[in-house]
Amino acid sequence: MISVVLLGTGNVSTHLLAAFNAAQNVQVVQVYGRxxxxxxxxxxxxxxTSNLNELMEAAVYVLAISDDQIADVANQIGNxxxxxxxxxxxxxxxxxxxxxxxxxxxxxxxxxxxxxxxxNKIPMCLEVANHKDRPLLEDLARAISxxxxxxxxxxxxxxxxxAVFVNNFTNHLYHLGEDICNRNExxxxxxxxxxxxxxxxxKSMRPIEAQTGPARRNDQQTIKQxxxxxxxxxxxxxxxxxxxxxxxxx
Amino acid sequence: MISVVLLGTGNVSTHLLAAFNAAQNVQVVQVYGRxxxxxxxxxxxxxxTSNLNELMEAAVYVLAISDDQIADVANQIGNxxxxxxxxxxxxxxxxxxxxxxxxxxxxxxxxxxxxxxxxNKIPMCLEVANHKDRPLLEDLARAISxxxxxxxxxxxxxxxxxAVFVNNFTNHLYHLGEDICNRNExxxxxxxxxxxxxxxxxKSMRPIEAQTGPARRNDQQTIKQxxxxxxxxxxxxxxxxxxxxxxxxx
Numbered sequence: 001m002i003s004v005v006l007l008g009t010g011n012v013s014t015h016l017l018a019a020f021n022a023a024q025n026v027q028v029v030q031v032y033g034r035x036x037x038x039x040x041x042x043x044x045x046x047x048x049t050s051n052l053n054e055l056m057e058a059a060v061y062v063l064a065i066s067d068d069q070i071a072d073v074a075n076q077i078g079n080x081x082x083x084x085x086x087x088x089x090x091x092x093x094x095x096x097x098x099x100x101x102x103x104x105x106x107x108x109x110x111x112x113x114x115x116x117x118x119x120n121k122i123p124m125c126l127e128v129a130n131h132k133d134r135p136l137l138e139d140l141a142r143a144i145s146x147x148x149x150x151x152x153x154x155x156x157x158x159x160x161x162x163a164v165f166v167n168n169f170t171n172h173l174y175h176l177g178e179d180i181c182n183r184n185e186x187x188x189x190x191x192x193x194x195x196x197x198x199x200x201x202x203k204s205m206r207p208i209e210a211q212t213g214p215a216r217r218n219d220q221q222t223i224k225q226x227x228x229x230x231x232x233x234x235x236x237x238x239x240x241x242x243x244x245x246x247x248x249x250x
Numbered sequence: 251m252i253s254v255v256l257l258g259t260g261n262v263s264t265h266l267l268a269a270f271n272a273a274q275n276v277q278v279v280q281v282y283g284r285x286x287x288x289x290x291x292x293x294x295x296x297x298x299t300s301n302l303n304e305l306m307e308a309a310v311y312v313l314a315i316s317d318d319q320i321a322d323v324a325n326q327i328g329n330x331x332x333x334x335x336x337x338x339x340x341x342x343x344x345x346x347x348x349x350x351x352x353x354x355x356x357x358x359x360x361x362x363x364x365x366x367x368x369x370n371k372i373p374m375c376l377e378v379a380n381h382k383d384r385p386l387l388e389d390l391a392r393a394i395s396x397x398x399x400x401x402x403x404x405x406x407x408x409x410x411x412x413a414v415f416v417n418n419f420t421n422h423l424y425h426l427g428e429d430i431c432n433r434n435e436x437x438x439x440x441x442x443x444x445x446x447x448x449x450x451x452x453k454s455m456r457p458i459e460a461q462t463g464p465a466r467r468n469d470q471q472t473i474k475q476x477x478x479x480x481x482x483x484x485x486x487x488x489x490x491x492x493x494x495x496x497x498x499x500x
Contacts, residue, residue, distance in 0.1 A: 067469065090464075090472045108440060110447055110462055112455065117447070123440045149440065158434040159441075161476050165484075166427035166441050167448045168463030169491045170420045175457035175498065177416040184408040190358060190373045190399065191409075191416050192453060197360055197367070198417045199449035203442060205362065207425035212360055213418030214340075219317065222340045226411050233494045234415075240490055241419045244483045248425065 002026050002140050003058040007073060009033035009042050011111035012087050013064035016144075017042065019119040023143035030056045052076045060085065060140055062105055063096075071095040083133050089160030092153050093129055103128040103137050106156060107145075110167050123147040125156050176234050208248065215245035252276050252390050253308040257323060259283035259292050261361035262337050263314035266394075267292065269369040273393040280306045302326045310335065310390055312355055313346075321345040333383050339410030342403050343377055353378040353387050356406060357395075360417050373397040375406050426484050458498065465495035 020026045031043040039048040063086040085105040096102035104127040124141040141148045178188040201210045214222040270276045281293040289298040313336040324346045335355040346352035354377035374391040391398045428438040451460045464472040
């Protein structure tokens with residue numbers, strides 16, 4: 001049984017608590033958060049505290065808090081003979097430098113309130129400062145996911161960068177698509193099957209092979225006609241995407 | 251029973267043939283294509299021809315051919331007392347102007363060889379020049395899909411433009427994500443669950459609410475660090491997306 005103190009009351013922490021609670025060999029012994037209301041909502045069957053001096057003993061402390069708070073919170077935690085990890089895709093291991101047994105426990109997924117997630121398939125990107133901590137962190141990750149990857153901070157930065165493209169930027173394209181629909185009194189859910197299929201395709205063919213559309217065909221007539229319909233920022237994106245797709249297939 | 255002559259041997263035509271064959275009240279009486287090899291592959295139990303002068307009689311002629319061939323093929327088809335439709339998202343109704351009974355039969359989906367598709371959920375965007383043809387085209391669409399929309403060519407252009415954003419451009423982001431993975435010896439399938447979840451989210455929350463990431467948080471430190479990792483074109487896209495997301499939430 002791996003005992004865990006979970007720090008944070010946001011989306012990542014809430015989803016991790018559910019996953020740890022569902023795992024057989026993990027016990028979350030305490031949740032820490034600044035907001036009592038958030039703690040009460042989240043930690044129904046688990047002791048909680050808003051005082052970093054009252055943290056219970058555990059094998060692993062998981063800091064699932066926003067990037068800009070990690071160093072501050074880590075520095076306030078007293079020295080413990082335990083592994084301290086954060087869940088950020090971008091923050092280096094060194095933000096936890098006060099603690100000799102430190103690591104990364106980064107779930108590569110987008111977390112939103114109320115969305116059910118199958119943690120089992122979420123890639124867990126792990127790193128430890130001390131190789132002796134590797135089995136412990138691996139066991140904790142395998143308790144909730146089948147996809148466990150050890151990688152250094154440089155590679156983690158790269159996978160996070162790739163994630164920004166396929167998640168954050170893709171979602172913004174969905175927003176721009178919805179915006180075009182709204183302006184023209186078309187229901188956005190008309191685009192749902194297309195969005196779903198576009199995402200599904202990558203499982204059976206590479207994106208470079210799945211590419212279709214006016215830019216792929218270099219269909220100048222359609223490109224010009226579509227450019228004429230767009231406002232400034234979507235137009236810049238349209239033009240840049242068109243150039244980037246053309247260049248990819250040159 | 252609606253009799254159909256299907257023109258074209260590409261992805262759209264191949265998928266339409268399968269959908270029409272599965273429908274109870276549609277009979278594809280003939281397939282037309284220029285390539286005998288493609289016809290033999292595709293039209294296993296259906297008569298086919300490569301001669302536009304040998305088209306059989308039917309209630310509807312469906313031109314599922316590439317945009318730049320529609321006008322040419324339509325002009326070569328003799329006058330028939332039948333409805334002639336094309337399947338393009340961008341071409342106007344007027345490219346079929348030789349035929350008084352003309353219309354649009356545009357399935358809003360991305361079609362690739364070998365991908366199984368559930369046509370039932372694919373939005374069918376319809377238009378007819380003569381309102382008397384409306385019930386016939388609606389019946390044909392409802393035979394294969396539950397989602398049937400009549401719209402004029404202007405709205406069809408808008409939904410096609412939105413589709414370019416959520417499908418073509420999104421797929422290119424997947425490619426850029428894969429490219430970052432490949433350059434750093436990371437498996438692209440690590441990103442599959444994230445891509446899937448990003449697409450799934452739009453069913454339960456609006457993209458504008460689902461947006462996360464450094465640009466959404468206006469996290470300058472991460473943005474600068476990520477910009478420093480990118481080559482020219484992905485960098486331009488990164489910067490433009492970051493500006494566009496920031497502006498959306500201003």
